[in-house]
Amino acid sequence: MTVNDSSAFDVLIAGGGCVGATLACALGEVGFRVGLIEARPPATDWPAGSVDLRVYAVTVASQRIFENLDAWPGMLARGVSPYEAMEVWDAASGGRIRFDAAEIGEPVLGHIIEQRVMVAALMERLEALPGVQRLCPAEVTDFETAGDAVRVRLGDGRQLGAKLLVAADGKGSRVRERAAIPVQRYDYRQQAVVCVVSTERPNPATAWQRFLAEGPLAFLPLADGRSSIVWSTTPEQAEELCALDEAAFRARLGEAFDYRLGAITAVGERARFPLARQHAERYVEPRLALVGDAAHVIHPLAGQGVNLGLLDAAALAEVLAGTRERGRDIGGLSALRKYERWRRGDNLAMMLAMDGFKHLFGSELPPLQRLRGLGLGLADRLTPLKTLLVRHAMGLDGDLPALARPHISAAGAGLA
Template sequence: MAKAAEIDTTYDVAIAGGGYVGLCLALALKKADSAMGVVVIDPKPMEILNKDPRASAIAAAASRMLDQLGVWNRIKDKAQPINEMIVTDSKLRDLVRPVFLTFGGEVTEGEPFAHMVPNGAMLPALYEASRALGVAFAAPDSATTFKTTVDEVTIELASGKVLRARLLVAADGVRSKLRDLAGIRTNHWDYGQSGIVTTVKHERPHNGRAEEHFLPAGPFAILPLTGNRSSLVWTESTADAKRLVESDEFTFELELERRFGHHLGKLELDGPRNAYPLGLTLAREFVKPRFALAGDAAHGIHPIAGQGLNMGFKDVAALAEVLVEARRLGQDVGAFDVLERYQRWRRFDAFQMGVVTDVLNRLFSNDNDFLRAARDFGLGLVDRMPGIKSSFIKEASGFAGPAPKLLSGEPI
C-alpha cells in the first residue's frame, strides 16, 4: 500500500468529500499535474471504503476516464457489462409485463454502453491510485467552516487543524453543508418516495440484461452483477419503503418476488437493505470565488435514468480540465473567471438532466390509465425508431454533448 502524503497546511485544491467524485477529481488533477497540491477531507476513515455494499452503473464514457486514470484495470474483473436493457410498464397485479422498449448493442466493438461496478471495488481503487500519486488525506476529519479572501480560502477542520488552498471544492453530497455555508441556494422538490437498495442472488443467469419495470409506485430496476446476482433500486412511497426495510425477511422477500417475477428462478437476499429519500436538488450556482460544487452537492436527481453517478463523473472531467489548463496558462485556479468556465460547461447539462428525470418520474410513477396508454404508445414508437434509440444509447453511454477529454479516453 502506498504511503499517504504528509498533511501540509497549504494546497492548490482542497476537496471536501472522499466519495467517487472527490477521489476521482483528486486523482485526475494529480495525474495531469504532479506539482499540484491536492488534499481530500472526509469524515470517514478511507480504509473502510471496501465495505460499501452498493454497486453503481458506470457509463462507457466514465469507464474510458477510469481507464485513462489507470484504475479501470484494477476493477474491470469485478465489473459486469450491461449487454441489454428492457423497459416494461405495468400494474403490480398484472400477470404479464409486455416489453415496450429494448436497448442493446455496443458503443464500439467490444465496448458495452455501461457496466455495473461494486462500490467496494471502485472506491478503494481510486483511493490507492490517488495516494500513490501523492494526494494528501485529512481523514477522518471534516471541514466545519471556511473563509475566502482575495488570494486564498482558509478551511477549519473539526480536528482543529487549519488548511489553506487556492480553491475549495465541495463534493460532500446532496445535503452539502459547505454549499450552505457558501450561501448557494438550491431548488428542491421532495418526491415523497424512497429508493430501496439491496442485492439478490437468483438461480438463473441474467446474461448481462438490465430491466426497468415501471410500476405505479415508481421504477423497479434490476441491474446485473457478476455471477447470478443483481443489484436492485426499488422505488416506493417513503412510508412503504420504511415499512418494507423494517419488515422481517420473509415479508420483504415476498414483496420483492411480486415485483421481481420468477424469470430468474428462486431469489435470495445477498446484502443489507437500505432506503434513501428521493428528490430533485439543483444548485442555483455551481461556483463562487475560490469555491466550486461537484457531484451531488451540485445536483441530486432521481435514479430513474441511472445518471446520477455519471453526471458526477462529468463534473470531475470538466472541472479537472478547466483547472489543469488554467495552471498551464499561469492562471489562478481559484479565480472566479476560471471557475465560470466550469459552470458554463456543466450547469445547463445538469439542469436539463434534472428536468428530464423529474418529468419521467412524474409521468411513470402513477396509476392513471390515460397516461399509461399515452406513455406506452410513446415507448413503442421509440422502440421502432432506430435513430431515436441510438440517441438514447449515446446519452446513456455519456457521449452526448461536448465531452471533456477524460470522458473520451484522452489525457488532459
C-alpha cells in the same frame, strides 16, 4: 509540504467519495498540489462474496474517465459487473423497450460497480501521485477567503490554505451551507429500497427496470448472477417492505418484478433512502466550486447521479489546467464560471428528463398509460431513436470533457 502552510496547496477538496477522489486523481496527474480531506476512512478489504449496498450503474463515459486516470485496472482487479443489455417495461401498458450492446457494435452498455470498489481503486491510484496529500479521517468544519487564498479549518483545529476549495462533500454539503449557496429542493415523497437478491435464473448481464404505479423497480446485474435492486416507492410502502419477513419480501418482490428471472430465492440486508431532487443555485463563488452531489442530486431511476459528478470532476480539472496554462488564477471567478457554464446546463437537462420520465410513468391516467405503451413500442422499433437513447444512457452525448473521451492520458488530453 507542511499542512499549516497557507500556500501549501493549489486545491483542497472536501470529500473523498467517488467524485472528490476522481477530481484529486485528475488534478494530481497534471501536477497540481492537492489536499483531499475525507471524514471517514474508506474500506480497503471486505469479505469475499459480500456486496456493498451502494452499487452504481457506471456509464461508458465514466469508465473512460477511470481508464484515462489509470484507476480502471484497480476496479477490474476488485470486480466489476458488465451489462450487455437493458430492458425497460411498463406494468400498466405492457409497453417495452430493449437495448443490446451488440446492436450498436459495443461490447457492453456499462458496468455495475460497488462504491467501495471505485473508491479503493482511486485511493490506490492516488498513492502514486506525489502531489496529492490525503487527510483522512479529517473533517472540514469551516473556511474563509482572503485575497488570493482560501483558508480551511478542520475539526481537529488544523488550518490549511489553498487557491481553491472544492466541495465534493455530498448532498448535505457543509461547505455549500457555510457558503450560504441556496439549493432548489423537491421532495419526491419516495424512498428507494435497496438490497442484493438471488433469483431462480441468474441475471444474464441485463439491467432491468419495471415501471410500477408507485415508482420504478430496477434489477442491476452482478457478475455472479445475483442482482442489486433499487425499488423506488412511497415512504409508507418502503417502510412496510423493509419490515416484512424474508419469505414475504421475496414473494412481493417476485410479483413486482413479474417473475422475469423466476422466483426470488434469497435476499440480503435491506436499506432505504429518501429520494429528493436538489440543485445548487450556483456552482461557484470566488475560490469555491461545487461538484457531484454537493451541486446536484437526481432521482436514481436512470442511474446517472455519480456519472454526472464524474463529468463535473473531469470538466473542472480541464478548466483549471487550461487556466493555469494561461497563467491565470485558478480560484478566480472567471475561470470557475467557465466550469459552471459547462456543467450546470447539462446537469439541469438530465434532472428535468428524469422528472419527465418519473411523472410520465407515475401517471395512472389511461390516455397517458396508452401513450407510453405506444411510445415504448415505437421507440423499440425505430433504430435511429433507439441509438440516440442508448448513446445518451451510455453518457456518450453532449459536450464531453477530454478525460471522458476514448483512450488518452491526462497529459495527452491537454490537461498538462
